[in-house]
Amino acid sequence: MGAVLGDVLGFAAAVAVSPLPIIAVILILATPRGRLNGVLFTVGWILGLAALGAVMLAIASPAGASAHKHPATWVGALKLALGVFLVSFGARQWRRRPRDPSQAQLPKWMGATDRLTPVKVFALGLALAALNAKNAPLTIAAGAAIGSAGLPVGQQIASLAIFVVIATLGLLAPLAVFLLGGERAKTTLGNWKEWAAQHSVAVMAILFFVLGLKLLGDGISILTS
Template sequence: MGAAIGAMLGSAVGVAISPLPLIAMVLLLATPRGRADGLAFCAGWLLSLTLVGTVMLLIGAGEDADEGSAPATWVSWLTLVLGVLFAFLAVGQWKARPRPGRPARTPGWMAGLDRTTPARAAGLGALLSGANPKNLALTVGAAAGIAGATSQPGARAVALVLFVLIGSLCVLVPLGVYLAGGKKAAATLEGWKDWMATHNAAIMTTVLAVLAAKYVGDALANL
């Protein structure tokens, strides 16, 4: 089980360090229906990440992902491809960073969050979780890593649950702060939102670069 958890940990942290869902959650919590919108967004995120992770893990488990004590060759090649992809994404993120003296631009879809409904909030959470290209690639990598680390269904299930929980910290933590502190937590959450929005490019470039190095290194070590 330890090997399976270790195989998915980097990917889970990569999903968790996502400024956009945290910003979206803070904006939703500031609406008149903040509690309902926030809970719906969190539910959509969790369900989508769980569904995608389960499907990917079942696919990986059905393809003989482990060869004795080592991952199958196809798992290592997939990991290498994902590592190279993350490297390209890191370069693209860095090139798209706001220039000095210019404020970071907030995505246009966030402008209407103050008029959203719980159903739309849930859909948005699902999209940002399972349909986000970065998260999808990380989920594929995590599933391949788990499947390649162990053939025990129980260990794979536990590792997947931990992957979802750790990957969801970007929405669970602000929601928890809001539910515990109510309106008093507004200033704290606003500060988090502003900081994440300002440093989004730097955060994502660093995360993607680290993930690229890890994935490529793991793949080359196993090939």
């Protein structure tokens, strides 16, 4: 189990520092129902990651993700495809990054966070975790790494749980600051939001490029061994 965690933690850390959901939860916490909606958003995020990871494990188990504790050929092909996607996406993001970070613009839907109902906030957290093009490939890659390690079911579930916890730290940090930080919380969260908004594209571009290269290497290694 220790070996697979070494692979999974990198993907979890990349999901955790994804700027978009961090900015979203900070904006949600600033709304009149910030306490409730912030918790609902985080719960939706956790369930989205867990559901996508569980689906990947469910697919991997009957499909023979490993043979004699060696990843199956289809796992290598999947990692190779994910690697190509992440490298391409990272390079595209880097080319599109604003030359002046202060000119970076947030998605238009973020301007409506104060009008979202609790149900919509929960659904937003779910969607950003499970359906977002930036986070879903990383969760799928983590699920493939766990499923191909030849672990017993209990250890697979434990590994997925660790992935979800680490991947949620980026949301838990602003939530904790909001709940425990008192009057200074608004200033702290505002500074975090500004930094994330200005540097989100560059940060994700670098992360995707590095993790994409790792997946390419893993996929080639599996397919050629």
